[in-house]
Amino acid sequence: MKKRWWWVIGSVVAVAVVVVLVGPWFYAKFLHGDQPEALGLSDSAAPADASVEIDGAWTVGTGSKAGYEVWETLQGQRVFVRGQTEKVSGNATIESGKLTAGTVDVSVAAIATDDGRRDFQFSNTVMESAKFPNATFTVTDPVDLSALSADGAILTVPISGELTLKSETRPVTADFKIRRAGEGIEAAGAIDVTWSDYQIEKPTMFANIIVEDAGQIQFSVVLSKQ
Incomplete structure (x- = not known):
């Protein structure tokens, strides 16, 4: 016995x-599940239409995406989680070859990962999307796009603006890759974010998973001429 x-x-x-x-x-x-690729420029782009003037009013259109990236650790195993959505809107203005205004709005409730439980917590508890439905990036300083050529070459430029998450707005600067494609313009970049700066509780699905203090807000924007 x-x-x-x-x-x-x-x-x-x-x-x-x-x-x-x-x-x-x-x-x-x-x-953990399969995670999508980090947001960036598309793998291939249609030849730029040189007849389209870059000066004018532009709209954030079909094909645009945005989302977040966080890193989690469980007893030494470090993995990343990405949530993304195509519910992105906004506009931009280019004058004399300079981006003089621009806004990108992201529907927070539409951001999805590989796990619905995480998404429910992120949308309701962490981001309070019913109260703060959109995350917004607004350009604050002119950006010189005069080197943006019709041959589809990628131009990398720093863009300064304000990022609003929930009720907090902070100044940010990040490098964006921009190119002309077809009749439009593609732009992609990632903004480093410390969650506590925006009064955001670090999103996690399990209590024993450690979420890092910083992550990224990622954008892949397709602009169409108005």
Whole structure:
């Protein structure tokens, strides 16, 4: 009887050890899920239509995406999570080869990851999307686009603006890659964000998963001429 009792105890301890050692690997391998690629310029673009003047009013149109990236750690296993949405709107104005105004609005409730539980917590508890439905990036300083050529070459420029998440607005600057494609303009960039700067609780699906203090807000914007 004693041998059986010690065998039961030993089995429980062995299972606990396996959970501690293998659990993080199992999470990273199976529960984490497949993540989308980081947002950027499309892999291929239509030849630019040189007859379209870049000066004028532009609209954030079909094909635009935005989202966030966070990094999580469970007992040494570090993985990233990306949430994305195509519900992106906005506008831009280019005058004399300079971007003089621009706004990108992102529907927070539409941002989705590989797990609905995480999305529910992110949308309702973390971001309070019913109260703050949009995340917004607004250009504040003119951006010189005079080097943007009709041959589709990629131009990298720093863009300064204000990022609003929930009720907090902060000045930000990030490099964006921009190119002409077809009759439109493509732009993509990532803004580094420290969540506490925006009074945001770090999003996580499980209590024992450590979410890093900083992440990114990513944009892939397609502009169409009005």
